[in-house]
Amino acid sequence: MNVSERISRLRALMAEKKIDAYVVPTADFHQSEYVGEHFKARKFITGFSGSYGTAVITMDDAGLWTDGRYFFQATNQLKGSGVRLMKMFVGDTPTVTEYLADVIPENGTVAFDGRVLSMEEGQEYEEALAPKHIRLSYSEDLIGLVWEDRPPLSDKPAFFLEEKYxxxxxxxxxxxxxxxxxxxxxxVHAIASLDDVCWLLNLRGDDIDFFPLLLSYAIVRMDGVDLYVDDRKLDAHIHEELAKVNVSIHPYNDIYRDIKSLDASETILIDPMKMNYALFKNISCSIVTASNPTILMKAMKNPVELENIKAAHIKDGVAVTKFMHWVKTRYDKEPITELSSAAKLTEFRSEQEGYIRDSFEPLCAYADHAAMMHYSPCEETDVELKEGALFLNDTGGGYYEGSTDITRTFVLGSVDGQMKKYFTAVVRAMMNLSRAKFLYGCYGYNLDVLARGPIWDLDLDFQCGTGHGVGYLANVHEPPTGFRWYVVPSKNEHHKLE
Incomplete structure (x- = not known):
């Protein structure tokens, strides 16, 4: 089936169930930014493969909401699908909730799989749609009914991250x-976000391409931990380590039943942005909301992690230097493409001791492709490197000593004056921010203008943040650290000092 055929089948199910709009977010059951193959429902129903976006399908319309990183990519991938690109944060583009509140009739129904929508988003839907008495149906996995050859959940083994790391x-x-x-x-404290569970228990997995995370939930009690995971992924060593901290293993999906059966006398701590809506709706005891404590804890790297990360960057620097030399000395002598260059960089990284895998999908983009933020080459788009253009590399390596995420732009041969001007503006921007001195209490959005200034001076802008925190063998985008000129609450950015 092509995208339009898939949407037609989805609409037939919607009509059968009297659903006016069906919402398909990007996330898995844990509000992950990047997801495993089983969870790529939004890609399946729209054809858009970027890491961020929400699809809304009505009986006579279909929209894909995404941000500036993906406007070019989404425009190309949505052609002929019948899905409109809704450019977030641009002009008068309505938000998803504003759109739904406008187009859904009085007493209508909006449906979604509540396991892939965050608690906070679900509550926003409730508030926005209540004036028109629009019903929310959060137990409908309609994509699963359309997607006949849907990949199964990962069953790859986990590993324990030793204390020396x-x-x-x-x-x-x-x-x-x-x-x-x-x-x-x-x-009690329920943790649904994968990087928080893995950091807390020093576990890592292989359930999402490039991200060494383990599909799991945890309920932390004062005298133990209930871990919800596919036990087949855990070896004897992991069981031994978990037993030391009184961790009990439960089947992955039992979290919904067990959280529902918590005693009424309990008070549960949950993070509205890090728990799915369906799980939240199963809670019947008292609730207190706050950011997961682990978010700030894991963002503040300890001395061992800091030394390890330095070692990882030295290893990575060796690999990238070899790659830079390889590209510069061979691109005009033998065929090198975006895909083959990405494979070569992975090869250089894999030569380094402690290498596990790339820390995210390599973004190797030549010439026009380099203007498409988060462009990742594929067989259909792969092009050969030639003289006279820029070659962007946004890549990273995952090592036992930590993760890297670096961007380097290579000039291939002679380039025109415009490229030189923009290249130099970016150099100035990075120098400004890297040399900044700032007072305790500053945020990334206080400092972002130092980097963005040289770009704004040219009456230009870039539709993404300037920088972000990096997880230690976890999510490569790790909040709350970040540099951008606006606050993004969904990234757990803090408005006050913790």
Whole structure:
């Protein structure tokens, strides 16, 4: 089936179930930014493969909301699909909730799989759609009914991250989390975000391409932890380590039943942006909301992690220097394409001791493709490197000593004056930010103008953040650290000092 045929089948199910609009977010059951193959429902129903976006299908319209990183890519991938590109944060483009509130009739129904929508988003839908008495149906996985050859959930093995890499035991981390629970007068804490569960218990997995994370949930109690995971992924060593901190293993999907059966006397701490809507709706005990304590804890790297990360960057620098030499000395002597160059860079990284995998899909973009933020080459778009253009490399390596995420732009041969001007503006921007001195209490959005200034001076802008935190063998985009000129609450950016 092509995209239009898939949408037709989806609309037939919607008509059968009297659904006026069906919402398909990007996330998995854990609000992950990047997801495994099983969860790429939005890509399946629209054809758009970017890492960020939400599709809304009505009986006579279809829209794909995404941000400036993906405008070029989405325009190309949506051609002929019948899906409109809705450019977020541009002009008078309505938000998803504004659109739904406008087009759905009184007493209509909006449906989605509540496991892939965050609690906070679900509550926004409730508030926005209540004036028209629009019903939310959050137990409808209609994509699963259309997607006949849907890939299964990953069953790849997990591994334990030893303390010589993590720098802190799970026991110590749990103690710190329980202190925050006490401050919030919570008796239990549910964690649904993969990087937070993995960081807390020093676990890593292979359930999402490039991201060494493990599909799992955790309920932290004062005397133990309930871990919800496919037990087949855990070896004897992991079981031994988890037993030391009183972790009980439960089937992955039992989290919904168990959170529903929590005693009414319990008080549960949850993060509205890091828990799915369906899981939230299953809670019947008292709730206190706050950011997951682990978000700031894992963002503040300990001394062991800091030394390891330096070692990882030295290894990565060796690999990238070899790659730079390889490209510069061979591109005009033998055929090198975006895809073959990405494979060569991965080869150089894999030669380094402690290499696990690339930390995200390599973004190797030549000439016009370099203007498409987050462009990743494929067989259909792959082009050969030639003289007279820029070659962008946004790539990273995952090592036991940590993860890297670096962007380098190579000039191939002679380029025109415009390219030189823009290249130089970016150099000035990076120099400005890297040399900045700032007072305690500054945020990324206080400092972003230092980098963006030379670009704004040219009456130009770039439709993305300037920089972000990087997880230690986890999500390569790690909040709350970030440089951008506006606040993005969905990235857990903080408005006050913690």
């Amino acid at each position: 993590s720098g802190e035991s799970a026991a110590s981390k749990l103690s710190r989390v329980r202190d925050v629970m006490k401050e919030n007068k919570a008796t």
